Amino acid sequence: MAKTYPLKMNLNGKEVQVEVSASATLADVLREQLGLIGTKIGCEEGECGACTVLIDGQAVNSCIYPAMKAAGRRVLTIEGLAKNGELHPVQRAFIEHGAIQCGYCTPGMVLSAVALLGQNPHPTEDEIRRALAGNLCRCTGYIQIIEAIQDVAGRSQG
Amino acid sequence: MICEEYILASTVEEALAALASLRGEGRLIAGGTDLMLQLQRGERSVRCLVDITRIPGIDEIKLEDSYIIIGAATTFAQIERSSLIRQRAPVLAEAASWVGSPQIRNVGTLAGNVVNAQPAADGSIALLTLDAEAEIANLTGRQWVPVASLFVSPGVSRVDASAEMITAFRFRAHGPRESSAFERQARRKALSLPIINVGVRVLLNAEGTHVRDVRICIGPVAPVPFRAQQAEAALRNRAIDEDAITEAVEAAVLESKPRSSLLRAGKEYRRELIRVLTRRALLRAIAAARG
Ligand code: FES
Ligand code: FES
Numbered sequence: 001m002a003k004t005y006p007l008k009m010n011l012n013g014k015e016v017q018v019e020v021s022a023s024a025t026l027a028d029v030l031r032e033q034l035g036l037i038g039t040k041i042g043c044e045e046g047e048c049g050a051c052t053v054l055i056d057g058q059a060v061n062s063c064i065y066p067a068m069k070a071a072g073r074r075v076l077t078i079e080g081l082a083k084n085g086e087l088h089p090v091q092r093a094f095i096e097h098g099a100i101q102c103g104y105c106t107p108g109m110v111l112s113a114v115a116l117l118g119q120n121p122h123p124t125e126d127e128i129r130r131a132l133a134g135n136l137c138r139c140t141g142y143i144q145i146i147e148a149i150q151d152v153a154g155r156s157q158g
Numbered sequence: 159m160i161c162e163e164y165i166l167a168s169t170v171e172e173a174l175a176a177l178a179s180l181r182g183e184g185r186l187i188a189g190g191t192d193l194m195l196q197l198q199r200g201e202r203s204v205r206c207l208v209d210i211t212r213i214p215g216i217d218e219i220k221l222e223d224s225y226i227i228i229g230a231a232t233t234f235a236q237i238e239r240s241s242l243i244r245q246r247a248p249v250l251a252e253a254a255s256w257v258g259s260p261q262i263r264n265v266g267t268l269a270g271n272v273v274n275a276q277p278a279a280d281g282s283i284a285l286l287t288l289d290a291e292a293e294i295a296n297l298t299g300r301q302w303v304p305v306a307s308l309f310v311s312p313g314v315s316r317v318d319a320s321a322e323m324i325t326a327f328r329f330r331a332h333g334p335r336e337s338s339a340f341e342r343q344a345r346r347k348a349l350s351l352p353i354i355n356v357g358v359r360v361l362l363n364a365e366g367t368h369v370r371d372v373r374i375c376i377g378p379v380a381p382v383p384f385r386a387q388q389a390e391a392a393l394r395n396r397a398i399d400e401d402a403i404t405e406a407v408e409a410a411v412l413e414s415k416p417r418s419s420l421l422r423a424g425k426e427y428r429r430e431l432i433r434v435l436t437r438r439a440l441l442r443a444i445a446a447a448r449g
Contacts, residue, residue, distance in 0.1 A: 002162045022164035022207070025194070045195055047349055049261060058235070058264040064194040065265065066187070068164040069209065112260065133348030134259025 009070045012080025020067045027051045027062035029070075030077060038078035038107045042136070049135030052108035053077050059115040059134070078107035081114065089152050090114055097148035101139035109135050113149045122153050160197045163206035169213060170295050170325055176208045177321050178297060184208050186319045188231045189265040191258065192274050210323060211267075219243065226331045230269035230324045234281070238263060246331035248446065249338035249357045253284035256340070256355075259348045269324040272308060275315035277384070278352045278377030282309070284340060286375040286383050287357030288329040296322035309382035335362040335370075337446035341435040345422070352377065353423040354416070354431040358439035362398075366448040369393045374406070374440075376432060379414035386410040389436070403440055410436045 002023040009016060011034070020029050030036045030053070042050035044063045051063040054076040081088040090113050093099070100106050109132065116123055116131035123131065128149050129142075137145065167173035177184045183205035187193055196202040210216060216231040219240050226247055228237070237243055237254040244251040257263050257271075257280050271281035272292065282305070291302040294317060305327065308316045317324055332338065338359035344350040354376065361371040372393045374386040389410035396402040416428035423431075 002160075003164075005164065022162055023160040025160075044198070046191060046258070046262060049259065052261060055264075059261045060265050061191075061261045064191060064198070066160075066164065066190055066194065066207070066209070068166060069190075069211070071166060115260075130348075131260055134261040 005068065007067060007071055009072065010074045012076060022068065024067040025063055026053065026060075026065045026067045026070050026075070029067045030062060030075075036077050036079050040104055040107055042104065047136070048105075049108040049112065050105055052111045052135065054111055054115055057115060057118050059112050061134070076111070076114075078110060081110065088114065089155070090117070090149065093148035093152045094145070097144045097151065099140060099144040099148040105135060105137040105139075109137065109145055113145075113152075117149070117153060117156075121156055123149075125150065160194070161204050161207045164209065165206060166209045166212045170210075170216075170323065173208050173210050173213070173323060174295060174297060174321075176206070180206050180208075180320070182320045184320055186210055186323050188267040188270045189233065190270075191262050191266040192270060204320075216325070221246075221331060224330055224333070225328045227326055227328045228268060229326050231267050234258075234263035234266050234268070235260070237268065242331075247284075247288055247329065247338065248332075249287050249340045249359060249443075250281075250284040252340035253280040253342075253355070253357065256280050256342050256344075256352075262349075268327060272305060272324065272327075273315050273317050273319055275309050275311070275313055275382070276351075276378070277309075277312055277380060277382055278355055279383065280340070280342065280352065280355055282383045283355050283357045283375050283377045285327060285329070286385060287338060287340075287359050287373045289373065290327050290329040292317075292324045293326045293328070294322055295325045300325065302328070306383075306385065311381045332359075333361075335364065335366060335447050335449075336360065337443050338373075339439045339442035339446065341439040341442075343431050343435060351422065354379070354428050354435055356432070356435040356439045358436070358443045360393075360440070360443045360447050362444070362447045368395065368397050369402070369444075370395065372406075374410055374436060376410065376414055376436070379416045379428070379432065384414065386413055386436075388413045393440075398444060403437060406440065407433055407436045 002021045040050035042048035185204040187207045211231045216229040234254040342355040357375045359373040389406045392406040
């Protein structure tokens with residue numbers, strides 16, 4: 001039996017503490033223990049980005065990220081993006097641009113986009129493509145996703 | 159089952175003491191982007207993971223005298239963004255920008271890349287090109303050793319991650335008339351291992367007409383990251399012209415021993431890539447060194 005440890009982190013703006021197994025990944029803890037199933041599992045080996053969450057604003061693959069590494073960090077999942085019932089601008093743009101089909105890649109795509117815009121509010125198309133290179137989508141062909149992100153970046157230019 | 163225990167070490171000494179008490183059943187984890195896969199697939203088993211990423215200072219990049227020192231747990235994303243490395247060791251910044259995906263670069267570390275000892279690891283090829291040294295800490299103390307001496311065979315390094323650790327890397331920052339470049343070809347631009355990668359560093363004479371010194375490193379063309387010394391010899395103390403570049407490139411093709419791999423590429427194609435990428439890297443590094 002693996003040992004368990006109390007893990008404290010800031011999850012979607014709230015301080016939480018949860019007892020986690022030494023052996024757990026962050027995706028396990030989010031999905032199985034905290035019920036945050038917006039974080040998806042695709043490949044479970046760091047290739048598809050469906051499990052992307054942000055740690056201190058940076059995208060990571062939660063399926064290969066030991067839960068213990070999140071200690072004391074700010075963790076943002078797709079559930080933490082909407083504020084007061086209002087979708088995040090990136091979420092709204094994905095809907096408006098038809099950037100969602102089956103939706104399985106969407107939480108990861110949206111979070112990679114949010115991480116990018118946090119570091120670089122006005123990315124070029126090339127920078128957007130690079131930022132999404134770790135997120136696979138089997139439906140949309142990516143074009144609408146890129147347009148949605150360009151739309152948000154353009155709007156914030158004002 | 160990945161492990162039974164997990165320790166976030168707060169000093170190098172604490173990490174080493176934990177490993178010692180585990181008597182070979184513990185293993186260091188930095189970013190874990192390779193290790194977690196090996197554990198999940200059952201290719202490795204450990205009782206306790208000792209995480210070194212919370213040790214203060216272990217993820218810092220600094221310039222001391224003329225040396226760039228990079229903490230072992232510095233991520234590829236930090237390296238890719240560092241203006242010091244982009245300006246004074248571009249081969250490493252360029253190599254880092256090719257690793258995995260943004261998610262992998264935000265977590266994966268240079269030390270992990272070296273300890274995993276893959277012959278085409280982008281970070282290892284760049285460090286070799288820079289004549290980098292690694293500081294190894296174990297119970298007997300700390301010492302600097304050439305990174306080139308750490309590779310044994312594919313997947314096997316001389317660093318025993320169940321008993322010792324790399325704490326930092328260091329190499330000389332490029333001076334005047336010196337520069338470097340990294341070239342790589344893969345099936346796609348992200349999340350794919352290189353078919354061939356090449357790191358080049360050149361030091362020119364004051365007039366920028368001759369090569370004083372040069373490093374050419376290539377992967378995967380041998381069981382370990384490979385330094386093409388005959389290609390280097392073909393250029394050292396030569397006037398820079400088309401003949402010299404062609405001689406060096408052909409020497410690199412001749413001394414490399416790429417293998418055919420079903421998924422990545424045949425050896426014939428790899429040889430052609432060595433020719434093309436070595437030339438590109440040389441020309442780019444020379445142009446940058448001329449400034
Ligand atoms: S599920 Fe984590 S990268 Fe695919
Ligand atoms: S919308 Fe189906 S995988 Fe992207």
